[in-house]
Every structure is written in C-alpha cells, then in structure tokens.
Amino acid sequence: MKNRLKVLRAERDWSQQDLADRLAVSRQSVNAIETGKYDPSLPLAFRIAAIFDLPIEQIFDPKG
C-alpha cells in the first residue's frame, strides 16, 4: 500500500526517529511502513493519521 509518510515527515522536518518516538514504535517500523514493506494495523494507522491531523485516506492509498 502506497503512502505519503515521507512527504508528510519532510513537510514537518521530522526524521524517521522523530515520528517513531511520537508513535511509540521503533524506527524500523516507521521505515517498513514508509517503504511499503509493512502495512500498519488499523489502530496504528489511526494513530499515524491523528499525529498528522489528516484522515487515513489522505495518508494511505489502498490502490497503491
């Protein structure tokens, strides 16, 4: 599943570790989600959406 995590991070000048700390997950988790190697669970996707203050569908693209 494609996503806009990298762009959204860049807009806020956050590193992967910064986002990982905000989500209370490992940096490798952020990297795996960002690169499309791992699709997050629904609860984690909602936490990501809440951190960026965006709806889930503006971050993740199910057609990707």
Next chain:
Amino acid sequence: MDEASDGRRMLWGLVAGEAAAVALLLAALIRFELGWPGVIALVAVVAAFTIAIVRVGERRAVAEGNASPAMRRYNRRMLAASALYVVGLLVAIWAHDSLALPSIAAFLFALAPSIGVLMMIAAMGRLIVEESDEYLRHRYVRSALFGLGTLLTIATLWGFFEQFDLVPHAPAWLAVPLFALGLALAQIRWGRE
C-alpha cells in the same frame, strides 16, 4: 562506517571467534583428555562469548532503530535459561555416567536439562505477548514460523530416512536447536529489513 555497520561486523567477529574458540577447546578436550576442568573451561568461554554477543546485539538494535524493552527482557530470560540449561545438562551427564540411578532419580536427572529449555520456549512466548511494537512482533512471528518450518521439514525427512536405515537415530531433544537454527537464519535474512 556507521554505528550499525560497526555493530554488525563486531557481532559476526564474535560469532566467528566463539566458533573458533569452541572448536579449539573441544579438540584440546578430546586430545588431552581434560575431563571436567576442560568442560568447565569450555562452558566459561561459551558463556563469556554469549554475553558479549547479546550486549553487542543490543547495541546494534539501538543503532538500527529496532531496540525494544520486550526484546531486552527476552535476552535476559534467554541468558538465565541458558545458564540453567548448562548446569542441568552437566549435572545430568555426571549423574548418568557416575551413578546407578533408580527410575525416579533417573526421571529427575533427565528433567534437569529440560527445565532450562522449557524456560527458553516460555521466553519466546513471552516475547510475542509482550512486544508492543507490531512490526517487530510481526517480524519475530514470521521468523519463528520459518524456524518451525525448518524443524518440521528436517524431522519429516530424517524420520523417513531413519525408517529406511539410511541415517542414524536422531535424539528428540534436537527439536529446539533445529527450531532455533531456522529462527536465527530467518532473523539474519529479515532482521535488516
């Protein structure tokens, strides 16, 4: 050279160093008939290397961004279980070779090395329960399934080969080491993703 690469190199260096030290000590143990002092020296060397490998592994996990409190607890539990296993195994070997055991005592001495191994299995279960990072948990479960597949494949093939007298009998306690081998191979393969 970044910290993660340094950690990887050091880890592989320690693994190679442990393999070489164990091979040398085993050869000396057999060649010079060192007996129990040799066995204890071997155990001490393996323990020292194992603790160093765990420490370097934890530093590498921090550098690579996949450290977790659950994994740290898992490492401590595995070290404690391994220590108990070694003590239990040495006691069982000594009792088996030195004492004429009645059946109830034989049962208890046979149980001695099993307790450490059962603690290792429990530690693996606790890691899956306690790991709150869903990606790390997913990766560990996938590696554990690969370990299980390795064990089932080897056990099935070996069992039928043994039935046809093509290979010698393999003891059932090899199940956990074979599972751990598959788990380790999978973690090496997927650990850096």
